[in-house]
Amino acid sequence: MKLTRISFPRIVFSLIFLSPAYAFATEWDIVHAGKLLAIPGEKVENEKSVILKDGKVFDVRDGFIDSTSLPINEKDTIEVHDLRDNFVLPGFIDGHVHLTLYFTPKERINWVNMSDADIAIRGAKYAKETLLAGFTSVRDMGAFTEDAVYAIRDGINEGHIVGPRTFVSGHPIAINGGHGDITHSFNPAVSNALRTTGICDGAAECRKAVREQIRLKADHIKLTATAGVMSDSNAGLELQFFEDELEAIVKSAQLMGRKVAAHAHGPEGINAVLRAGANTIEHGTFLNDESIELFKSTGAYLSPTMSAFLPLMPLVDDPNSFLTESQREKAEEAVKFFNRYVRKAHKAGVKIALSTDAGVGPHGANGIEFRLLVEYGGMTPMEAIKAGTINGADNLGKLDELGSLEKGKWGDVVAVDGDPLQDISVLENVNFVMKGGKVFKNATL
Numbered sequence: 001m002k003l004t005r006i007s008f009p010r011i012v013f014s015l016i017f018l019s020p021a022y023a024f025a026t027e028w029d030i031v032h033a034g035k036l037l038a039i040p041g042e043k044v045e046n047e048k049s050v051i052l053k054d055g056k057v058f059d060v061r062d063g064f065i066d067s068t069s070l071p072i073n074e075k076d077t078i079e080v081h082d083l084r085d086n087f088v089l090p091g092f093i094d095g096h097v098h099l100t101l102y103f104t105p106k107e108r109i110n111w112v113n114m115s116d117a118d119i120a121i122r123g124a125k126y127a128k129e130t131l132l133a134g135f136t137s138v139r140d141m142g143a144f145t146e147d148a149v150y151a152i153r154d155g156i157n158e159g160h161i162v163g164p165r166t167f168v169s170g171h172p173i174a175i176n177g178g179h180g181d182i183t184h185s186f187n188p189a190v191s192n193a194l195r196t197t198g199i200c201d202g203a204a205e206c207r208k209a210v211r212e213q214i215r216l217k218a219d220h221i222k223l224t225a226t227a228g229v230m231s232d233s234n235a236g237l238e239l240q241f242f243e244d245e246l247e248a249i250v251k252s253a254q255l256m257g258r259k260v261a262a263h264a265h266g267p268e269g270i271n272a273v274l275r276a277g278a279n280t281i282e283h284g285t286f287l288n289d290e291s292i293e294l295f296k297s298t299g300a301y302l303s304p305t306m307s308a309f310l311p312l313m314p315l316v317d318d319p320n321s322f323l324t325e326s327q328r329e330k331a332e333e334a335v336k337f338f339n340r341y342v343r344k345a346h347k348a349g350v351k352i353a354l355s356t357d358a359g360v361g362p363h364g365a366n367g368i369e370f371r372l373l374v375e376y377g378g379m380t381p382m383e384a385i386k387a388g389t390i391n392g393a394d395n396l397g398k399l400d401e402l403g404s405l406e407k408g409k410w411g412d413v414v415a416v417d418g419d420p421l422q423d424i425s426v427l428e429n430v431n432f433v434m435k436g437g438k439v440f441k442n443a444t445l
């Protein structure tokens, strides 16, 4: 076959003709912020304009500017968002949600009755509630119906449904009968029918289970290193894997560029999985001094999910609640530490990323975690905001795209009435939510 030669002027002409500036209109958004915390951890500024170009931050300028100073072409669109009476921040990031779960007394029977499609449709509702609460990015920390959670993520990315940027782990990696194996207390016929792609025993099976989640399109890997409160099993709250299994999971995930998030309550489990190289500890309830040393030497994040305690507390005290005896025993033990573990870790300088475990509690109430981090975790309001923005982005490995309103990052913007540095609880009622330059909620009008 003869190759056609293309002359240099023709290439130049083609490049100019096809370049986006000529072919497409640019979407500009100008956000007028009365008060702006563009980079959590740095100072709040008055009367600023955040300028977005095609959904990403183009510039942040003094005063309430109009479009005259922008390099605008004829076909471009410009929208001005008046938040001059509001406190404006980057979109929030929740490091631990379950968009396919909601623990009510009915949830276990739901796992039998609902199809993946039912769970995906229900999850679409939870995703929307999460976004409207100001959480523009989330890490989904495990689904027992992984098809549903991938459909939610992909549906959001395609614009078919409304939700936060969602990064998913698929099915958690768990041992047979352990936390994360939801089949263990059903009748055997039902257990066999429920899918268990993430269940493994022995290093070889665990490598395969991790690789299978990655094949199914997981963004990161979640393992249940220790037992858990809500699994109906009287196996305590400690380590459930052997060391070689932990290493197999962490290494095979990291070899394929995936971060590893480890559910862990008991100190033996926390420390073993940190030594194996996990990137985050989910919960971390009974962390000890050795855990703190390991967090600091490995640079791992603590993802403390304090919100998950809130629905548990009344259940523990109510003898008629739906908790089974083993769930109640574990919940009683864990609740005693509610006021201790985050405070201890934070004081020692452990990196903390805000997380809620939404799905254990209700979806869309994620903002409560900011207040818990201040009231029970010993953080200043600014530290809590940083935990739910900058640290969340770093934890996702997306600090170049998310977590602050800086040039080149996504235009994920929330606004509240009042000053969260004076009263952190104002973050529980956001009145404006924008994701990638698109407004999803505006209650300021």
Ligand SMILES: [Zn+2]
Residues within 6 Å of the ligand: 096, 097, 098, 141, 357
């Ligand atoms: Zn969870």
